[in-house]
Amino acid sequence: MNSSTSLSFLARCRRSRSFMVGGVMTGFLLVCAAVSLFWTPGSAYDISIANRFLPPSSTHWLGTDQFGRDIVSMLMTGTQNSIAVAVVAVSIGLAVGVSLGLLAAARRGWTEELIMRFSDFSFAFPAILSAIMITAILGPGGVNSILAIGLYNIPVFARLVRGTANAIWTREFVMAARASGKDRFRITFEHIMPNILSIIIVQATILFAIAILAEAALSYLGLGTQPPHPSWGRMLNEAQALMFLDPWQAIYPGIAIATAVFGLNLLGDGLRDVLDPRLSRKR
Secondary structure, eight states, rough: OOOHHHHHHHHHHHHHHHHHHHHHHHHHHHHHHHHHHTOOOOSSOOOOGGGTTTTSEEESTBBTTSSSSHHHHHHHHEEEEEEHHHHHHHHHIIIIIHHHHHHHHHHHHHHHHHHHHHHHHHHSHHHHHHHHHHHHOOOSSSHHHHHHHHHHHHHHHHHHHHHHHHHHHHHHHHHHHHHHHHHHHHHIIIIIIHHHHHHHHHEEEHHHHHHHHHHHHHHHHHHHSTTTSOOOHHHHHHHHGGGGOOTTHHHHHHHHHHHHHHHHHHHHHHHHHHOHHHHHHHH
């Protein structure tokens, strides 16, 4: 990428409000997760019944929960868990789904039909249902929730990549590459992948938000991250019995989940504009 292209890209980033706002919100969550690796204002694990339900103070910025744990520390540490689950789950979908989609578009025929029917079958088992089945066999845990969300992401990427790649295969420059003697494997990585990469990045960002939401839902049901590791979803579950006593214990993790999902959706929308200038010109 030369200097003029870099300046043009940065200019599009600055012009996109969705990208800027989403980037700031997502960056804030990443900073919280990074900082919590070596510092939190209190303990997210130690139980202190004597300090339960403390109000916000200089020591406990958002107070403590029913077990005396610092709420800010739990939220910060829970950010680590949500991001880690989302990164691994989306990476599984990327690695397997993109490969299957490219293979289906390149080979066509029975290979494409088989992959698409596999995708249709996978869509019949959403993340939560898959997690329930996996948990019944392997037991609850963060690894199983990652596996369930990752399996759900595979057909999403496979169908998107296959449909987009099929359109690229009919373009003139691909026909010219085939006429020059290049095989389908080489054309896929030299011509198809670069032209669909922006779409994959945008979809990965959106699925990242969905993965965070799914992880919170699974933890809320007791199928995701297990105690003593903090999780936004389990914080909501523990707070539901305290709605009339201390409703803020449910509001804080709810705000965290909403901020993460909203920020990533804005970032994905902004990336769509930035990576495809034709869309921004239409707007």
